[in-house]
Amino acid sequence: MADYELHYWTGIQGRGEFVRLALEAAGASYVDVARGPEAEGGGDGALMRRLRHASNPTPSFAPPFLVHGDFCIGQTAAILIYLGPRLGLVGKTERDVLWTHQLQLTIADMVSEAHDSHHPISSSLYYEDQKDAALERAKDFCTHRIPKFLTWFEQVLERNDAPGTHLVGAQLSYADLSLFQLVEGLRYAFPKAAAAALSERPLVAQLHDNVRRLPRIRDYLKSRRRLAFNEQGIFRRYPELDAG
Amino acid sequence: MADYELHYWTGIQGRGEFVRLALEAAGASYVDVARGPEAEGGGDGALMRRLRHASNPTPSFAPPFLVHGDFCIGQTAAILIYLGPRLGLVGKTERDVLWTHQLQLTIADMVSEAHDSHHPISSSLYYEDQKDAALERAKDFCTHRIPKFLTWFEQVLERNDAPGTHLVGAQLSYADLSLFQLVEGLRYAFPKAAAAALSERPLVAQLHDNVRRLPRIRDYLKSRRRLAFNEQGIFRRYPELDAG
Numbered sequence: 226m227a228d229y230e231l232h233y234w235t236g237i238q239g240r241g242e243f244v245r246l247a248l249e250a251a252g253a254s255y256v257d258v259a260r261g262p263e264a265e266g267g268g269d270g271a272l273m274r275r276l277r278h279a280s281n282p283t284p285s286f287a288p289p290f291l292v293h294g295d296f297c298i299g300q301t302a303a304i305l306i307y308l309g310p311r312l313g314l315v316g317k318t319e320r321d322v323l324w325t326h327q328l329q330l331t332i333a334d335m336v337s338e339a340h341d342s343h344h345p346i347s348s349s350l351y352y353e354d355q356k357d358a359a360l361e362r363a364k365d366f367c368t369h370r371i372p373k374f375l376t377w378f379e380q381v382l383e384r385n386d387a388p389g390t391h392l393v394g395a396q397l398s399y400a401d402l403s404l405f406q407l408v409e410g411l412r413y414a415f416p417k418a419a420a421a422a423l424s425e426r427p428l429v430a431q432l433h434d435n436v437r438r439l440p441r442i443r444d445y446l447k448s449r450r451r452l453a454f455n456e457q458g459i460f461r462r463y464p465e466l467d468a469g
Numbered sequence: 470m471a472d473y474e475l476h477y478w479t480g481i482q483g484r485g486e487f488v489r490l491a492l493e494a495a496g497a498s499y500v501d502v503a504r505g506p507e508a509e510g511g512g513d514g515a516l517m518r519r520l521r522h523a524s525n526p527t528p529s530f531a532p533p534f535l536v537h538g539d540f541c542i543g544q545t546a547a548i549l550i551y552l553g554p555r556l557g558l559v560g561k562t563e564r565d566v567l568w569t570h571q572l573q574l575t576i577a578d579m580v581s582e583a584h585d586s587h588h589p590i591s592s593s594l595y596y597e598d599q600k601d602a603a604l605e606r607a608k609d610f611c612t613h614r615i616p617k618f619l620t621w622f623e624q625v626l627e628r629n630d631a632p633g634t635h636l637v638g639a640q641l642s643y644a645d646l647s648l649f650q651l652v653e654g655l656r657y658a659f660p661k662a663a664a665a666a667l668s669e670r671p672l673v674a675q676l677h678d679n680v681r682r683l684p685r686i687r688d689y690l691k692s693r694r695r696l697a698f699n700e701q702g703i704f705r706r707y708p709e710l711d712a713g
Contacts, residue, residue, distance in 0.1 A: 369593060
């Protein structure tokens with residue numbers, strides 16, 4: 226039996242991917258429940274029923290959620306603050322724990338903005354029904370927000386004088402993995418804007434490349450466990466939104 | 470000298486208010502630095518210079534940030550996970566710490582959506598320049614998102630069988646204070662939609678009323694330290710957006 230149960234939608238990387246990358250980088254024993262056979266709780270319908278299960282004292286507002294022993298934890302950043310020390314993906318001091326978490330929360334803010342670039346009005350409407358607003362919001366995102374966020378991450382990397390290219394100290398943390406995923410997503414959704422921004426932020430690009438070369442991450446990215454980006458997820462390639 | 474330094478913009482409640490409520494509810498010794506005299510670092514200009522200070526190894530992307538001894542912590546939820554145990558505003562078990570944090574992160578998600586209801590395109594544009602999109606987004610927020618989020622909080626309160634009306638166990642936590650502030654903001658910005666939603670979620674309304682009657686909170690709300698809501702903050706009263 227696997228140690229950890231990850232519960233997330235079957236068809237997209239989405240926010241579940243930040244948890245998956247931590248589990249994969251640590252070589253943890255986990256099962257991606259909804260992507261398994263129906264007889265073992267697979268499928269989005271079963272996921273939705275678990276999400277709404279009336280007897281769960283700590284229900285999540287939305288996937289992903291992680292089940293580990295008696296714990297059922299929702300919210301990506303809360304899952305990662307729980308997994309960090311267990312998977313060796315965060316430093317041991319309170320300062321490192323908090324700073325890594327602060328970085329993760331800022332990554333989460335940028336991820337939400339990336340999502341809203343194609344859905345600025347409502348998640349329950351189609352992209353095509355909010356395309357005019359999306360064109361405006363994506364232009365602002367590419368022109369102002371991508372440079373502002375990536376400049377901040379570049380500064381964080383510049384100010385870390387420990388060896389290697391890590392956000393916190395000299396050690397791989399879940400925030401590094403999440404920044405890797407953010408860069409992956411930006412390059413998929415906004416290839417021109419991301420290339421322009423990354424060409425001027427070499428440490429962010431370097432961190433991304435280093436994470437991609439980690440043996441477990443390299444194997445994972447080649448595996449069937451890694452879903453491809455697509456136009457149902459957070460990062461969507463709509464060329465008209467790439468104000469590069 | 471005060472124990473804690475809170476750094477936040479001078480003219481709005483904003484995200485700083487969630488930190489302020491925790492400090493006030495605990496009777497903590499703190500100073501709201503930017504709102505103090507210029508000679509003591511007051512003013513938004515001084516705040517911006519501190520935010521961008523080049524030698525800070527843990528810079529924040531945006532205010533609020535909290536300075537306490539050697540710690541400089543940004544991101545509201547990270548500040549609260551730090552303050553919670555120090556101020557007695559979270560349970561002692563890992564389960565309570567995580568669950569309270571998960572609740573806070575979900576409140577933060579709703580706060581971001583409340584903000585984007587009047588600024589769906591860009592924070593750097595005026596409301597008037599994105600009013601058409603705001604009308605659409607606010608309608609979705611009032612019709613779908615307010616009921617969905619508040620139903621979830623109501624369920625959390627229903628499932629907590631400890632005495633009193635608290636999100637976690639039988640004890641006041643920073644998540645209770647934050648949900649109070651969220652309800653305050655919704656009532657200010659969307660009086661009709663909030664009244665309709667709260668009339669069907671009595672436990673959320675009860676929690677709000679209980680927090681408001683806490684002696685320290687009551688005193689704080691009457692004091693000059695509590696800023697009024699206004700149309701520069703997260704929660705703005707634009708009657709045309711209140712799709713109640």
